[in-house]
Amino acid sequence: MIPTLGPHADFIIASYAVTAFVVAAMIAWVVLDHSALKRMLGDLEEQGVTRRSRRQGEG
Amino acid sequence: MALIDLANPTRFLRLVDRVLPWLAAATVIVFAIGLVQAMNAPDDYQQGATVKIMFLHVPAAWLGMMGWSLMSVAALGTLVWRHPLADVAGKAAAPLGAAFTFICLVTGSLWGRPTWGTYWVWDARLTSMLVLLLLYLGVIALYWTAEDPNRGSRAAAVLTLVGALNLPIIKFSVDWWNTLHQPASILRMGGSAIDSSILIPLLVMAVAFTLLFATLHLAAMRNEILRRRVRTMQLMQAQALQEASA
Numbered sequence: 001m002i003p004t005l006g007p008h009a010d011f012i013i014a015s016y017a018v019t020a021f022v023v024a025a026m027i028a029w030v031v032l033d034h035s036a037l038k039r040m041l042g043d044l045e046e047q048g049v050t051r052r053s054r055r056q057g058e059g
Numbered sequence: 060m061a062l063i064d065l066a067n068p069t070r071f072l073r074l075v076d077r078v079l080p081w082l083a084a085a086t087v088i089v090f091a092i093g094l095v096q097a098m099n100a101p102d103d104y105q106q107g108a109t110v111k112i113m114f115l116h117v118p119a120a121w122l123g124m125m126g127w128s129l130m131s132v133a134a135l136g137t138l139v140w141r142h143p144l145a146d147v148a149g150k151a152a153a154p155l156g157a158a159f160t161f162i163c164l165v166t167g168s169l170w171g172r173p174t175w176g177t178y179w180v181w182d183a184r185l186t187s188m189l190v191l192l193l194l195y196l197g198v199i200a201l202y203w204t205a206e207d208p209n210r211g212s213r214a215a216a217v218l219t220l221v222g223a224l225n226l227p228i229i230k231f232s233v234d235w236w237n238t239l240h241q242p243a244s245i246l247r248m249g250g251s252a253i254d255s256s257i258l259i260p261l262l263v264m265a266v267a268f269t270l271l272f273a274t275l276h277l278a279a280m281r282n283e284i285l286r287r288r289v290r291t292m293q294l295m296q297a298q299a300l301q302e303a304s305a
Contacts, residue, residue, distance in 0.1 A: 004108070005108045005111070006102070006107045006108040006109075007107075008107065008108065008109045008173040009108070011109060011112065011169045011170065011172060011173050012108060012109060012111050012112055014169050015111075015112045015115055015116070015165070015166040015169045015170065016115065018162065018165050018166065018169075019115045019119070019162050019166065022158050022161060022162050023158075023271065025158075026154075026155060026158050026275055027275070029154070030275055030278040030279055030282065031278075033279075033282045034278065034281070034282050034285070037282055037285040037286055037289060038285065040289045041285060041288060041289055041292070044289065044292045044293070044296065047296065049292045049293075049295055049296045049299075050292075051288060051291060051292060051295075
């Protein structure tokens with residue numbers, strides 16, 4: 001059921017659109033940042049760089 | 060697992076990997092329920108359908124303030140106990156708190172135009188909320204632009220504790236000053252002034268937003284730990300190259 005939003009529908013739709021955009025941006029930031037960091041860690045490990053704790057077996 | 064074990068970033072990462080999918084699923088489910096309830100909630104007798112903006116505005120305001128409260132506890136952990144994850148928690152919460160405060164200000168402005176006749180007034184509640192957003196931006200700048208991350212973290216922790224003074228000002232601004240913003244109608248002496256047909260969807264949306272914050276915060280903390288590992292490894296690589304060329 002689509003609710004009737006009355007004479008101020010534009011303000012209601014704009015509020016939900018802005019919120020959806022900001023939430024989507026936060027999710028994208030966290031997800032893209034994670035994949036970029038994993039890639040950088042993988043590259044460094046491929047080059048033979050290892051953290052001290054990893055070498056001691058904590059890992 | 061004892062709580063103290065979580066001080067170890069590697070164990071914390073393992074826990075986050077296990078918890079995050081469940082938390083994300085719970086967020087989606089509660090948001091779906093909350094949005095259906097919000098869309099089917101009755102119109103307010105005075106504000107009409109614009110009351111639907113409240114289901115976004117109020118939870119965002121709570122989370123904007125909760126984010127700063129969380130950062131204040133983390134700042135104490137950084138400055139007093141030097142907990143290894145406290146600084147990570149504070150840095151990860153800052154952009155999220157800023158985003159929710161931004162949502163609160165924009166949706167409040169869009170709600171204010173049809174109900175008050177204006178997008179903005181410089182009253183105590185709106186101004187103190189804007190100050191909160193500016194404080195968030197200041198802390199983010201300190202975390203991300205300091206050349207020495209440790210000094211940046213300490214400076215951000217001090218600013219966070221000073222900025223915590225703004226939280227009671229936001230909460231009680233509507234009682235202390237004559238404001239266009241309405242007084243507290245949910246968390247107040249004598250119970251909520253809102254009818255249950257609107258209060259229940261609002262509380263469900265508040266739980267959904269809180270779950271979203273928790274999910275994103277844990278994911279951002281995981282990213283921050285990985286970022287510090289990358290930085291450490293890059294420094295080790297640079298040091299090894301320097302020693303090899305010497």
